[in-house]
Amino acid sequence: MGTRVDTTYEVSDAEIAAFERDGYVHLPNVLSDTEVASLETVYDRFMRGEIDVRGKDLCDMVTGEYGTDPDGYAIFNVMLPRRYHPPWQGNVFEQVGLSIAEQLCGEGMVLDFDQLLAKYPGRDDAVFAWHQDQAYWINTDDRRTATCWLAIDDSTIENGCMQFLPGSHREAVRPHRPVRGSREEQHTLVTDLRSDDVMVPVQIRRGDITVHNEGVLHGSGGNTTTDSRRRAYINAFRSIDTVRQERALGFTHSHNDAQDVLTRVDGLLAAD
Numbered sequence: 001m002g003t004r005v006d007t008t009y010e011v012s013d014a015e016i017a018a019f020e021r022d023g024y025v026h027l028p029n030v031l032s033d034t035e036v037a038s039l040e041t042v043y044d045r046f047m048r049g050e051i052d053v054r055g056k057d058l059c060d061m062v063t064g065e066y067g068t069d070p071d072g073y074a075i076f077n078v079m080l081p082r083r084y085h086p087p088w089q090g091n092v093f094e095q096v097g098l099s100i101a102e103q104l105c106g107e108g109m110v111l112d113f114d115q116l117l118a119k120y121p122g123r124d125d126a127v128f129a130w131h132q133d134q135a136y137w138i139n140t141d142d143r144r145t146a147t148c149w150l151a152i153d154d155s156t157i158e159n160g161c162m163q164f165l166p167g168s169h170r171e172a173v174r175p176h177r178p179v180r181g182s183r184e185e186q187h188t189l190v191t192d193l194r195s196d197d198v199m200v201p202v203q204i205r206r207g208d209i210t211v212h213n214e215g216v217l218h219g220s221g222g223n224t225t226t227d228s229r230r231r232a233y234i235n236a237f238r239s240i241d242t243v244r245q246e247r248a249l250g251f252t253h254s255h256n257d258a259q260d261v262l263t264r265v266d267g268l269l270a271a272d
Contacts, residue, residue: 007095011103019104023169023216031207035092040152046078053084056255074126078116079255101146101237112238113253119160119230124222129190133214135176142239145214151204152231159223159230163199169215
């Protein structure tokens with residue numbers, strides 16, 4: 001098991017091996033309850049609408065709906081929260097996450113984007129369909145990636161924890177399609193499971209994180225509980241060169257990126 005030293009989480013050899021083998025790893029006790037509570041205060045300000053988020057960057061990740069009451073969303077989603085709340089920039093999760101990303105992937109990693117994803121109790125429709133994040137990528141030579149997924153609440157099978165297909169990051173990216181209609185209509189991409197795919201639920205505690213390679217196939221079920229939110233805070237780290245190529249195309253991971261930018265990016269999505 002890894003250990004925390006100041007703003008560095010020292011990843012163990014066994015955890016590095018698991019990440020390389022399976023495409024994901026569970027790291028326990030990465031942040032203290034005090035640290036999580038500090039992040040939680042800001043997180044809930046986003047959920048109460050006290051921090052203004054522009055356009056589609058606050059939306060329902062299931063339906064794509066935005067500009068309406070987010071209390072009715074199946075999956076409450078905020079893209080780039082650090083843009084809308086600048087004091088969050090450089091917070092403890094970002095610092096610890098970068099130390100983890102560099103241990104798992106090597107030097108030259110940088111934060112590409114951050115995101116909030118929350119499921120309210122009693123929302124069995126809050127399903128994150130099966131996908132590989134790399135289906136959204138441009139075709140780049142440097143595919144190093146470490147997406148850190150912090151549990152603000154205990155994440156369980158009942159409230160919709162992450163599920164992974166171990167080793168799928170070593171396969172070619174599967175064909176993906178928009179969850180409904182077109183990319184202009186709904187940003188989310190999905191793929192299908194094969195008959196021999198066995199998804200592994202990863203239940204984690206508040207303050208734990210999972211780290212996944214963006215080639216690993218994953219998703220999550222709905223929140224069937226009556227009293228448990230499932231709030232997650234995501235920091236996605238990629239190589240500096242990859243992020244530079246994305247930004248040169250005008251792609252920032254904002255859901256407000258212009259459609260012509262998304263069209264150019266779609267034309268360069270990884271297909272091998």
